[in-house]
Amino acid sequence: MKIIHSQLLNENIEKAKSLPRKRINYNFHETYDANVQRMLNAMEPGTYVQPHKHEDPDKMEVFIILRGKALIVEFDDAGNVIEHIVISVSEGVYGSEIAPCVWHCIIPLEPGTVVYEVKDGPYSPITDKNFAKWAPKEGDPDCERYTRELINKCHL
Secondary structure: OOOOOHHHHHHHHHHHHHOOOOEEEEEOOOOOOOOEEEEEEEEOOOOOOOOEEOOOOOOOEEEEEEEOEEEEEEEOOOOOEEEEEEEEOOOOEOEEEEOOOOEEEEEEOOOOEEEEEEEEOOOOOOOOOEEOOOOOOOOOOOHHHHHHHHHHHOOO
């Protein structure tokens, strides 16, 4: 049995805080070949997840909030925001499922944000994500500005 408890969340939050990317995954799947990829994703404000979609192979992705608050944004092919949701235990909105082939990103809004993430497998770093060319790449100096603009567009 794999158990998700406060100590595990706390450990991963502390690790995420100490890393340059300000996020870390804790995998529950035993191998990257697993048909279902399950993980904790601990994220701190300031991390950047470049908008992407899971296409060819097509995969769905689910985010369930365990702690903190996060913004999930869906985009059209030109990078326009078409839908967004804030997931937060305190606000009673617990998760979101992203359909295959849909551009999306997740932005932590509070320190100590942790989501349980489920995604179709298997995982291959070469084909897992198709990154949006209309958004800054991770590490680009424009990431912080882009993230602020997304938060503002979603009226947060």
